[in-house]
Amino acid sequence: MNLFANFDAETLARIQFAFTVSFHIIFPAFSIGLASFLAVLNGLWLWRKDKVYLNLFNYWKKIFAVGFAMGVVSGIVMSYQFGTNWSVFSDTAGPVIGPLMAYEVMTAFFLEAGFLGIMLFGRERVGPGLHMMATAMVALGTLISATWILSVNSWMQTPAGFDINELGQFIPVDWWSIVFNPSFPYRLTHMVLAAYLTTAFVVAGVAAWHLLRRNRTAEVTRMFSMAMWMAVLVTPLQIVAGDLHGLNTLEHQPQKVMAMEGHFDSHPEGAPLILFGIPNEDEKRVDYAIEIPKLSSLILKHDPNAPLDGLDTIPDDEEPPVAIVFYSFRIMLVIGFAMLSVALWSLVQRVRGRLNEDRCLHRTSVLLAPSGFVAVLAGWVTTEVGRQPYTVYGLMRTSDSLSQVDAPSVATSLIAFIIVFFAVFGAGTFYMLRLMGKPPVEGIQKSHKPIEISILAEAA
Amino acid sequence: MLELSTIWAGIIAFAVLTYVILDGFDLGIGILFPFAKTDKDRDVMMNSVTPVWDGNETWLVMGGGGLFAVFPLAYSVVMPAIYLPVIVMLLALVFRGVAFEYRWRTVRARWFWDVAFHGGSTLAAFCQGIALGALVQGIPVEDRLYAGGQWDWLTPFSILTGVALVIGYALLGATWLNMKTKGELQRQMRSFARPLMLMTLALIGLVSLLTPFQDPIYLIRWFSWPGVVFSVLVPAIVAVVAWILDRSLREKRDYQPFFCAIALFVVCFIGIGISFYPYMLPPSLTIAEAAAPDSSLAFALVGAVVLLPAILAYTAYTYWVFRGKIDPEESYH
Secondary structure (H helix, E strand, O other), rough: HHHHHHHHHHHHHHHHHHHHHHHHHHHHHHHHHHHHHHHHHHHHHHOOOOOHHHHHHHHHHHHHHHHHHHHHHHHHHHHHHHHOOOOOHHHHHHHHHHHHHHHHHHHHHHHHHHHHHHHHHHHHHHHHHHHHHHHHHHHHHHHHHHHHHHHHHHHHOOOOOOOEEOOOOOOEEEHHHOOOOOHHHHHHHHHHHHHHHHHHHHHHHHHHHHOOOOOHHHHHHHHHHHHHHHHHHHHHHHHHHHHHHHHHHHHHHHHHHHHHHOOOOEOOOOOOOOEEEEEEEOOOOEEEEEEEEHHHHHHHHOOOOOOOOHHOOHHHHHHHOOOHHHHHHHHHOOOOOHHHHHHHHHHHHOOOOOOOOOOOHHHHHHOOHHHHHHHHHHHHHHHHHHHHHHOOOOOEEEEHHHOOOOOHHHHHHHHHHHHHHHHHHHHHHHHHHHHHOOOOOOOOOOOOOOOHHHHHHHHH | EEEEHHHHHHHHHHHHHHHHHHHHHHHHHOOOOOOOOOHHHHHHHHHHOOOOHHHHHHHHHHHHHHHHHHHHHHHHHHHHOOHHHHOOOHHHHHHHHHHHHHOOOOOOOOOHHHHHHHHHHHHHHHHHHHHHHHHHHOOOOOOOOOOOOOOOOOOOOHHHHHHHHHHHHHHHHHHHHHHHOOOHHHHHHHHHHHHHHHHHHHHHHHHHHHHHHOHHHHHHHHHHHHHOHHHHHHHHHHHHHHHHHHHHHOOOOHHHHHHHHHHHHHHHHHHHHHHHEEEOOOOEEHHHOOOOOOOHHHHHHHHHHHHHHHHHHHHHHHHHHOOOOOOOOOOOO
């Protein structure tokens, strides 16, 4: 506890929320994509009757089950984080965002949890048709869940359709404008594509690992090919979606874009694009900046000479921290363009018929396997730190959102969360990696009886 | 005309009761886990809930999320009031939740996840009981904020309700396993059910006797007209249910003991409802005071009316798909 002795309750509560939500987002980012992948695999198996798809389904389903369990338990923690540390926020914004979260539970969580059992264990009991439906319902549930929670988050970033009552609470006036608030469609698209890309690169990485280990089965080459098609199709879409999301942010949250760009100063005659540098918040400048003149104005305003305001136009107490946002945005971009390069590279090798031969491509794919998670986290850090110092943008400050809890309680629970999450989810990640380390082989799980024995044998 | 807030209080109460029953028996299995004689028995115990535990736990999110949605004031006052029990419960649920998957993924560390499953289940149940006790004791509110201390929840009474819930969940777990298993494991669980029932009854009695002294409003509620009717009725129903439960155990029935144990929980839950109404958090907040504006309640109610019956239907379907005794030779993993 001495570690956190110098922090106040607000800082500790912010660290705790950032920590628990960052851990949590990793699992949905994976399960949204994987649930859709499993539905596609199962559909292809039923349609084409090609055993390879069934084997792939059974292989990824076990990994999905471990990831999903981690997503469920870290999600339960999240549903209580609002009340424990941010109770004033809950009371004030609850009338608007609470019902959206209730809809998430009722339309998504129950759907996923209700059909998960049948999807994982019920194929023989319900027959192929109902099993396919259950699998599709789980995939649909993950997407519905993303829709509601991103609507909530977007409302906090770009609030709309509300009024403020005499108690200072946000009161819903127009639910349509609340749900479809200005940043929601962009954020949702960007996040769902991110989840699909993250999964595609995990699948590609696992396949590439087995190709490098010379486990060149039909299953391995099939999943490598599928993942790389996904990368080819989705990466360009994601770059367009990200660009549109950025323009939307410029319109509604200009401070955030100023921090992302590192624009401390206004540029009346066209702003440069700072490729890299070291933001110096004390001196309000970017040190060692490598920049391209006028490119930022060209990207953001589609005119190289368009004027762009900088943080000098914003009062100091309304500015987000610049350095974190500046760096995390660049991490996300670098990964995005690395993914695009690999996608194009794979396309070239596919055309040349060398998709399964290019070991350099395989090594790069293994390297990029976890990159989607890093990009997702970096993107969320950009958008969440970038909207500080507010919880409800422009209206409710983070410092006014806190519970009446004392610092030692928050510090104790924070330490407990850190220890437990690293231990539990570390173990889970280890088990997932071990499952991924085994090649998908013909005949595994023909019937579900001897599996436990085979796992025992493999582990022994 | 019924107030929207009253309807919603009923829905939240229903969600919490559903949670208590459904997760009650699967936490109960965790509580009974170390008493299993063989590893095989533990496999069977866990497999009896593997396909449904996710859904069971979702009702806890519904309770918390629903409270946040329609009673944001109650949610924002309760959570800081029972801060530590809630945090400990969440962490305990993390451990026991992942154990469902992890214990099948390792041989060397299986014992660890078995301990985690048992410890997590027991601790989660205990914390839920403590939270209940803290609510019954009363939560002071001033200016829409929790006005008590960090440790107010910790009293002999809340410890007692904590223990009571652990034992009660174990009873649900034992009768569930009596229904879902066969052979030696079923015999063992049936033999546990009777002492667990007696302990549960004793604890229900003790908690009921102490409750009126936690706050004068309970005393008035239970010992003045028309509350006094319930003071006779509720214990009478408990006695009848207990008698049927005891007989069904002696007759070695499969299904009846489990549903009797559920009935015990339902009756106790109604008793708590009688104590609380019209308060959400006695003695500080009534249901109407804690509620969000009607526009929030109405918007969420439209969804609840359509979706909750659908949820109940497909949840029932899942239980139907995995009905019957667990085949010890069949593994899900």
